[in-house]
Amino acid sequence: MRPLVDTRVLRPTESALALKLVSEMDLLRLKAIARLHARGLPPDVGWEDLLQEALTRVLTGARRIPKGVAPVAFIAGIMRSLRSEHWRRFGAARRRKDAPSGYRAYRTRELALRDTAPDPERSLIAAEELAAIERLFVDDPLALRILDALGEGLAPEQICAQLSLTRTEYDSARKRIRRCLLREGLTCAPE
Amino acid sequence: MRTRVMHAFPETALERILDALEPELVAASDADILEAASDLGMKPQMKGSAAFIGLRYSSAMPRAEDFFDAQWMLQLLNDPRRIWLASAAATRASSRARPARKKAPRPPKEPGEG
Numbered sequence: 001m002r003p004l005v006d007t008r009v010l011r012p013t014e015s016a017l018a019l020k021l022v023s024e025m026d027l028l029r030l031k032a033i034a035r036l037h038a039r040g041l042p043p044d045v046g047w048e049d050l051l052q053e054a055l056t057r058v059l060t061g062a063r064r065i066p067k068g069v070a071p072v073a074f075i076a077g078i079m080r081s082l083r084s085e086h087w088r089r090f091g092a093a094r095r096r097k098d099a100p101s102g103y104r105a106y107r108t109r110e111l112a113l114r115d116t117a118p119d120p121e122r123s124l125i126a127a128e129e130l131a132a133i134e135r136l137f138v139d140d141p142l143a144l145r146i147l148d149a150l151g152e153g154l155a156p157e158q159i160c161a162q163l164s165l166t167r168t169e170y171d172s173a174r175k176r177i178r179r180c181l182l183r184e185g186l187t188c189a190p191e
Numbered sequence: 192m193r194t195r196v197m198h199a200f201p202e203t204a205l206e207r208i209l210d211a212l213e214p215e216l217v218a219a220s221d222a223d224i225l226e227a228a229s230d231l232g233m234k235p236q237m238k239g240s241a242a243f244i245g246l247r248y249s250s251a252m253p254r255a256e257d258f259f260d261a262q263w264m265l266q267l268l269n270d271p272r273r274i275w276l277a278s279a280a281a282t283r284a285s286s287r288a289r290p291a292r293k294k295a296p297r298p299p300k301e302p303g304e305g
Contacts, residue, residue, distance in 0.1 A: 013246045025221045027246050028228075028235060033216045040209050048245050073217050080213065118200055126201035133208065150211040151204035178215045182227035185216065188244045 012055035021058065026072050032185020033072075037079045039129040041086055042121070054078040087122060094119065136180055142173050143180075 016022050022030065030051055038047035054075050057063040065074045130151075137143040142163075149159040160170050199207075228235050233242045 017247075024235065024243075025224055028224050028242055029216060029219060031242075031246055032219070032224075033213060036209060036212060036216060040205055051246075070217075076213055076217050080210065083209075118202055122202050123200065126205040129205055130201055130208075147208055151208050152199060153207050174215065177212070178219055178223060179227055179230075181212060181216060182219055182224060183230050186224070186228055186231055186233060186242050188241060 012052045012059055015059055016055050019059075022071055022075075028186060029072050030075055032182050033076045034079055035185045036181060037076075037083050039132070040083045040126070042125055045086065050079050050082060051075075053082060087119075090122075091119060136184060137177070140173075140176060140180075142169075143177050146170070146173055146177070 010018065013027060017024065017027060031047070034047040034051035034054075038045065038050050041050070057078055058065065058071075058075060063074075063078055065071055133147065134144065137147065142165075145163055146159055149162060154162065156170060159165070160167060165173075225235065228240075228242050231242075234240055235242045239248070
């Protein structure tokens, strides 16, 4: 009788776990981060794709974790850059599609101005996701004000000054935000 | 007054918010994760916990690798009979797409016609 050989393919998350690159708790942390970053991507790109891609890059050696850097922080950074890369590629593809072709493009290339208008699809997705984030914190007006300030690019000190918050109040609100994000990140509901 | 999370371009605001919230999750302690999981009624310490759906267990959509092993899939993909059958199916489909034109039935002969 032929011996049973387990030839099942491990997913990148399972491989990372087996190689002790991350712990089970780290995987949950990464799930929450992946679900967060997937909010900045079109709906057809899921958080699983984002996380598996980031882990694949580490496992194949395409991205190497520098010494002294926590794997979770590094993998989170890869997911962030994958998110930016997606929109860069998407924008480039759109420009190629809209660009005049052949001789006309050659003649007008010096005069052509680069279209800097925001992509309507991206703006729509972003507006929907901002509304979804707003719904997450609908019962916490202070958290909403902090998120609003973060959206304007303010640093924590500036936020405290603008909203007249003590550091303790700010930290307490941040803790509530973190807990809410973790709850949302651990759930199995669609993003 | 109601607060709205939208002042800058939505995509810029979203990017800033996501980038600012990421370190919060990176720095989340195990205790934070366990607390959030218990809010949802999940027990990550238990084998088969729903918290690991999408990580260790597949989520809603089953994938081919959940059912078939890699060798079997490679054999199937490289099977020449399968390729031959696929090309035959394509040929059949294309021939079906353009059916032969039928001749219209001839009208019956008139009594005076030879």
